[in-house]
Amino acid sequence: MNDEAPGNHPTATATEYRDPEQHVGGGADGLALLLAQWLPGQRWFAHKGEALTAVTIESRTPIGQFDSREVEQVLFTVPSPGGPQLYQLWVGWAQHHPERFAHVLIGEVDGLFAFDALHDADVSGAVLQNIADGVSLGDIDFVPEPGATIDTSVGGLVIGAEQSNTSIVYGSSSILKVFRRLEPGLNPDAEVHRALQAAGSSHIAPALGVIEGPVAGERTTLALLTGFFANSAEGWAMATASVRDLMAEGDLRADEVGGDFAAESLRLGRAIAEVHQDLARAFGTAELDADQVAELIGSMVASAEAVGAHVPSIGELLPEIRTAFSRADRASGGVRVQRIHGDLQLGQTLRTLTGWAIIDFEGEPSKPLAVRRAMHSPLRDIAGMLRSFDYAANHSGGASDSQHAYRAQEWAARNRSAFCDGYAAVSGEDPRDMGSLLAAFELDKAIYEVAYEHGHRPSWEPIPLQAVVRLINTGGQK
Numbered sequence: 001m002n003d004e005a006p007g008n009h010p011t012a013t014a015t016e017y018r019d020p021e022q023h024v025g026g027g028a029d030g031l032a033l034l035l036a037q038w039l040p041g042q043r044w045f046a047h048k049g050e051a052l053t054a055v056t057i058e059s060r061t062p063i064g065q066f067d068s069r070e071v072e073q074v075l076f077t078v079p080s081p082g083g084p085q086l087y088q089l090w091v092g093w094a095q096h097h098p099e100r101f102a103h104v105l106i107g108e109v110d111g112l113f114a115f116d117a118l119h120d121a122d123v124s125g126a127v128l129q130n131i132a133d134g135v136s137l138g139d140i141d142f143v144p145e146p147g148a149t150i151d152t153s154v155g156g157l158v159i160g161a162e163q164s165n166t167s168i169v170y171g172s173s174s175i176l177k178v179f180r181r182l183e184p185g186l187n188p189d190a191e192v193h194r195a196l197q198a199a200g201s202s203h204i205a206p207a208l209g210v211i212e213g214p215v216a217g218e219r220t221t222l223a224l225l226t227g228f229f230a231n232s233a234e235g236w237a238m239a240t241a242s243v244r245d246l247m248a249e250g251d252l253r254a255d256e257v258g259g260d261f262a263a264e265s266l267r268l269g270r271a272i273a274e275v276h277q278d279l280a281r282a283f284g285t286a287e288l289d290a291d292q293v294a295e296l297i298g299s300m301v302a303s304a305e306a307v308g309a310h311v312p313s314i315g316e317l318l319p320e321i322r323t324a325f326s327r328a329d330r331a332s333g334g335v336r337v338q339r340i341h342g343d344l345q346l347g348q349t350l351r352t353l354t355g356w357a358i359i360d361f362e363g364e365p366s367k368p369l370a371v372r373r374a375m376h377s378p379l380r381d382i383a384g385m386l387r388s389f390d391y392a393a394n395h396s397g398g399a400s401d402s403q404h405a406y407r408a409q410e411w412a413a414r415n416r417s418a419f420c421d422g423y424a425a426v427s428g429e430d431p432r433d434m435g436s437l438l439a440a441f442e443l444d445k446a447i448y449e450v451a452y453e454h455g456h457r458p459s460w461e462p463i464p465l466q467a468v469v470r471l472i473n474t475g476g477q478k
Contacts, residue, residue, distance in 0.1 A: 025072060025093035026109025028057040034107040034114060035076060035089075044164050044180045046085065046366065047078065054079060058086065061138050061213070066122040069094050073140060073222075075182070075215070086182045086215065088222060092117030118178060124156030124168045127176065131209040131225055140222070144209040145194075150174065150225070164365040172230035174208055178223040179362075183369040187221035191373070192339065192361035195282035196275065203271050203358050205229060229357055235349035238264065239392040239415070246411055247404065261411075262418040264356075265389070268349060269422025271356035272385065276340065276378045277427065283339040286375055293437075297329040300444040307451040313465050314450055317472065321443065324472040328440035335437065337375040342367075344381040345388040382423065382431045383441035387449065387467065389415045394463045443471045 025031070036052040039045045056077045063071040070093045077084040091106070092098075094113045098105065104116035117123045129135075130142035132150040144150060154171030168176045179187060193207040205227035213222050242261035288296065301322060308315035341348065342363030350357045363372030393412035424430035431438050449464035 025060075025070060025091060025114060026112045028060070030109035031074070031091070031114065032057050032076070034109060038106045039078070039087075044166060045087075046164070046181060047080065052078060056084070061140055063090065063117075063123075063137055063140075064126065066092075066120065066126070068096075069098070069117075069120065069122075071117045071120070071123055073213075087180055088178070088182050089180075090117040090123065090178070091115070092120055092123065118166055118168060119158050121155050121157075124158075124170075124176070125152075127168075127211070127223075128152050128156060128170055128174070128225070131176075131211065140211065140213040142209070142211055145207050148206070148208040150208055165362075169228055171228075173228055174225055175205075175228040176223055176225045178211075179221065181365060182215055182220055182222070184216040184218035184220050185369055186219075186373075187224065187362060188342070188369075188372050189360065189362040190221045190224045192279070192341075193224065193226060195339075196278050199278040199282050201275060201278045202354075203275050203356060205357065205359065229350050229352050232350040232352045232357065235264075235268065235346035235351060235356075236388070236392065238351060239346050239389070240395055243393055243395065243408070243411055246407060262414050264351065265415040265418035266422040268356050268385075269419040269424075270426045271349075271358065271422075272341075272344070272381065272419075273423045273426035275358055276338070276381070279339045283375075285336055285338040288335040288337055288377075293335055294329055297325050297440060300440060301325050303444065304447050307447050311451050311454045313454070313461065314447060314468070317468060320472040321447070321468070324443055325440055327436040330436075335377055337377050339373075340376050340378055340381045341384075342372055342376070342381070344384040346385070346392060347388070377437070377441070379431060379434060379438050379441045382420070383438060383445050385419060386416050386438075386442055387445045387464075389419065390467055391449075391463060394466075439471050439474070443468065446471065 032055040035055040039052060039055070040048055040050055042048060058075045058077055059073075060075075061073040063073055065071070072091055072093075074089045074091050075086060076089065077086050079085075092101070092115045094101075094115065095111075097113055098115055101115040101119055104119045106114040106116065108114070127142070128150065129152050130137075131144055132152050133142070134144055135142045151171065151173040154173060156168040156170050156176070159167050159169055165180050166178045168178070170176070177189065179189075190207065190210050193204060196204045197207050207224070207226055209225040210221055211223040212219050214220065239261055304314065304321050304325070305318060308318045308321075314321070341358065341361055343360065344358075348358060348360045350359060390412050393408040393415075420431050446464045446467040450461055450468060453461040453464060
């Protein structure tokens with residue numbers, strides 16, 4: 001978190017920009033060695049916890065000087081099985097050990113101390129001012145959205161909830177998401193926010209500005225500034241609180257408990273349907289024929305087989321999993337595809353004072369940008385939300401007896417049904433009518449979850465595994 005109180009912040013103006021060949025701070029070799037040691041401990045780093053063999057500094061762009069601290073944007077690559085991955089880091093350099101930033105200290109190079117500069121209130125304040133002013137620092141452009149009103153009177157505070165990026169909240173007015181891992185081109189989070197804003201969607205925060213810079217010769221989104229939903233509640237927190245209320249009420253049913261969530265699930269289903277409709281109007285739609293559906297299901301089977309090769313619980317179920325996917329493979333053509341959220345779950349939703357808002361349209365960060373910007377079936381989003389209800393129901397812990405399991409299943413079923421009811425009321429299409437195909441998307445998601453939990457949280461593996469068993473046994477029936 002940020003240690004500095006909000007106040008007036010100096011602005012890194014274009015006149016402070018220096019020749020990029022004359023970088024600030026310590027030498028590149030020393031910085032690369034430091035990053036190799038520091039990165040595995042960062043929650044936004046895709047390979048956290050793994051030993052790094054090498055870090056390659058690709059570019060260094062001076063941003064400005066703040067008292068005795070100099071700041072630069074550093075782009076670097078790390079090796080991965082799929083090829084080098086590019087990351088962005090804003091590095092601050094101090095001549096003396098920066099006690100205020102000890103919690104984000106990277107290390108010492110050539111007698112200078114490097115730290116994560118996004119946690120410096122002077123830097124985050126200057127970034128906000130630069131977006132409002134439309135400043136360019138060398139090849140980096142700070143661009144306000146047309147007509148945007150940006151309040152620059154408040155200080156920035158890094159929040160700790162982000163997994164793959166870093167977000168800075170400015171009071172109750174705006175939030176800046178700095179993308180850590182970069183791919184050349186327009187980030188779908190910025191692209192979709194702009195499209196939904198143009199469509200008049202009431203379920204998003206307004207886009208206020210972006211930071212852009214060159215990556216591999218292409219203008220690339222480095223950060224996105226949007227409005228901030230103050231006094232909102234995260235959907236995941238609300239759902240799990242509802243489950244805890246249910247489990248604390250003895251033998252009452254889910255619809256008899258004060259914290260019943262089904263009405264909110266219904267509203268959330270309506271909101272997602274409205275977002276899907278706006279996305280369809282903004283980006284258009286297409287249809288998959290029978291061969292393309294077969295190709296889609298084939299990719300799901302291949303993914304399951306890859307997981308089964310190293311996760312025993314899935315390997316044992318592969319024959320039944322193939323059979324379950326084959327039911328969807330027999331679906332006829334005419335499956336509509338369009339732009340979707342791409343990583344929809346309760347944690348990507350906020351209950352505001354006026355309704356449900358959807359955030360983080362970046363898609364799954366581990367997927368290539370081309371995949372995240374492609375058209376997909378809306379059922380993929382719906383399946384993600386249905387899986388999220390299942391997780392919420394089984395997340396409360398406590399006694400693991402049959403009564404607890406039954407009540408968790410009852411809560412999940414009630415809220416899954418309410419969500420689909422809400423979606424159908426707006427879209428005119430009940431997702432449950434696409435039973436085998438919806439089940440395939442759910443099964444694909446659940447298998448991915450099993451693989452993730454197997455590698456990161458083994459004690460959680462039974463949650464998605466029981467969904468895999470349910471889906472291969474029910475065949476996607478309503």
